[in-house]
Amino acid sequence: MLDLKLVQKQPEVLAKALRDRRSKLTIDEFQELDGRRRKLIAEVETLKGQRNKASQEVAKLKKEGADASALLQELGKLSDRIKACDAETVEAKAKVEEWMMGVPNIPDASVPVGKDETENVEIARWGSPREFEDEPLAHWEVGQKLDGALDFERAARLAGSRFVVSFGWAARLDRALANFFLDQHTLKDGYIEVNPPFIVNSATMTGTGQLPKFEEDLFRLREQDYYLIPTAEVPLTNLHAGEVLDEADLPRGYTAATPCFRSEAGSAGKDTRGLIRMHQFIKVEMVRFAHPDDSFNQLEILTGHARALLEALELPYRQIVLCTGDMGFGAVKTYDLEVWLPSQKTYREISSCSNCGDFQARRANIRFKPKGGKSQYVHTLNGSGLPTGRTIAAILENGQQKDGSVVLPKVLVPYMGGVEVLEPTGRQF
RNA sequence: GGAAGGAUGGCAGAGUGGUUUAAUGCGGCGGUCUUGAAAACCGUUGAGGGUGCAAGCCCUCCAGGGGUUCAAAUCCCUUUCCUUCCGCCA
Numbered sequence: 001m002l003d004l005k006l007v008q009k010q011p012e013v014l015a016k017a018l019r020d021r022r023s024k025l026t027i028d029e030f031q032e033l034d035g036r037r038r039k040l041i042a043e044v045e046t047l048k049g050q051r052n053k054a055s056q057e058v059a060k061l062k063k064e065g066a067d068a069s070a071l072l073q074e075l076g077k078l079s080d081r082i083k084a085c086d087a088e089t090v091e092a093k094a095k096v097e098e099w100m101m102g103v104p105n106i107p108d109a110s111v112p113v114g115k116d117e118t119e120n121v122e123i124a125r126w127g128s129p130r131e132f133e134d135e136p137l138a139h140w141e142v143g144q145k146l147d148g149a150l151d152f153e154r155a156a157r158l159a160g161s162r163f164v165v166s167f168g169w170a171a172r173l174d175r176a177l178a179n180f181f182l183d184q185h186t187l188k189d190g191y192i193e194v195n196p197p198f199i200v201n202s203a204t205m206t207g208t209g210q211l212p213k214f215e216e217d218l219f220r221l222r223e224q225d226y227y228l229i230p231t232a233e234v235p236l237t238n239l240h241a242g243e244v245l246d247e248a249d250l251p252r253g254y255t256a257a258t259p260c261f262r263s264e265a266g267s268a269g270k271d272t273r274g275l276i277r278m279h280q281f282i283k284v285e286m287v288r289f290a291h292p293d294d295s296f297n298q299l300e301i302l303t304g305h306a307r308a309l310l311e312a313l314e315l316p317y318r319q320i321v322l323c324t325g326d327m328g329f330g331a332v333k334t335y336d337l338e339v340w341l342p343s344q345k346t347y348r349e350i351s352s353c354s355n356c357g358d359f360q361a362r363r364a365n366i367r368f369k370p371k372g373g374k375s376q377y378v379h380t381l382n383g384s385g386l387p388t389g390r391t392i393a394a395i396l397e398n399g400q401q402k403d404g405s406v407v408l409p410k411v412l413v414p415y416m417g418g419v420e421v422l423e424p425t426g427r428q429f
Numbered sequence: 430g431g432a433a434g435g436a437u438g439g440c441a442g443a444g445u446g447g448u449u450u451a452a453u454g455c456g457g458c459g460g461u462c463u464u465g466a467a468a469a470c471c472g473u474u475g476a477g478g479g480u481g482c483a484a485g486c487c488c489u490c491c492a493g494g495g496g497u498u499c500a501a502a503u504c505c506c507u508u509u510c511c512u513u514c515c516g517c518c519a
Contacts, residue, residue: 004478042479042488045479045488045489048487048488049486049487049488052488056447056448059447059500071499073499074499075499076499078499079500375476
């Protein structure tokens with residue numbers, strides 16, 4: 001959520017942000033709703049002031065043993081008026097709140113203005129795509145050749161489309177990657193490892209911005225205030241909801257490997273094959289809480305942690321900065337890392353690292369207290385580091401050999417029980 | 430699943446219908462004292478909102494929601510969470 005004061009005092013700033021984001025919302029709606037809210041508040045508070053004064057008078061009269069019945073009758077009428085006026089005010093406040101909750105964050109000045117993903121800007125490249133003699137296979141074909149370890153058919157029977165059953169080496173690779181990522185983040189990058197709930201309530205979903213606007217993207221447990229998390233960003237960022245942190249605690253980082261559940265509503269027909277777009281996948285997430293003056297620096301650090309993983313895995317990638325039209329709801333600025341997929345001859349998103357400014361902190365009420373100063377909202381950041389499924393896809397495609405085997409990145413060998421190359425056995429799982 | 434007890438400012442903790450503008454302590458901040466510090470002492474210290482150029486004035490907030498009343502931290506209902514006990518189960 002944005003700062004109400006900012007929207008009131010600098011409507012032109014929000015107006016530009018809404019234009020740049022190609023949002024349908026207009027500032028006029030806000031000004032109308034907020035004007036009504038303020039008028040009603042002034043009215044009801046005047047009445048309440050009158051009531052408070054008269055009530056004290058009653059107390060005084062009663063203490064003196066005097067008759068207060070006339071005053072009481074008058075107060076009865078006043079209270080009825082207050083009740084009616086209060087109800088209207090509550091409604092007007094709720095309308096403003098609702099509008100505010102639906103407004104996206106304001107992009108940073110350094111974010112390129114653009115309409116959609118075609119106007120994102122590449123800012124770095126690492127590694128060079130391998131040359132293949134023959135046409136490289138898609139990762140699901142590579143997996144198929146390796147004893148059918150990625151089994152989409154059985155998954156469809158168990159659950160439906162956009163699920164996978166992985167067997168043997170593939171299941172182990174999932175676990176190996178999660179462990180490798182967590183080890184890097186905790187031992188090298190200084191994150192605190194967390195094992196959070198995978199189910200959270202609506203207040204938590206609202207804190208990070210999934211609700212109220214994007215409910216259709218979530219899986220909700222039937223008739224209950226329970227939602228499956230679409231990313232560990234949700235429980236990790238909300239860890240400090242309602243808390244006041246010490247300034248000395250900033251910056252502070254958390255990491256978790258969790259399953260992520262996404263309904264993928266509206267992505268019908270996209271990435272229908274393979275591991276790219278699943279209803280359920282495992283992802284290691286990084287979340288940082290930062291001092292407002294330091295958050296853009298922290299975004300570079302966070303993105304660096306994600307980049308380091310791709311480099312350790314020897315996977316060619318590029319870094320882009322998302323343009324205003326493609327950025328997520330809560331972000332001030334977002335870098336995407338895109339990994340090279342030889343079969344698609346293109347870079348595909350594998351990590352998204354965002355600075356959310358105080359947008360989530362205001363929703364979730366996460367503050368810190370500077371020495372001798374008033375408490376203020378922290379800045380929150382999050383980034384994937386990394387999802388295991390898309391990483392497996394990249395490893396299989398980039399490491400595939402003519403004979404159907406796959407050369408694994410060296411850093412994974414200890415995590416894979418000493419296996420350096422995945423080789424078909426001729427048997428199917 | 431059953432029963433009982435709880436939830437009050439950054440923390441601890443008083444407060445059972447009307448001088449509660451929430452006592453007190455701790456912590457924080459400022460000061461006195463001191464060469465400096467500690468200790469001691471003194472003062473100060475919650476959040477949100479409305480109005481105003483400002484000083485200020487006013488309203489709301491005692492887990493969430495609803496109710497009773499002229500008036501609620503306080504009484505009633507309800508939800509959530511915590512603690513203890515009982516039962517059941519891994």
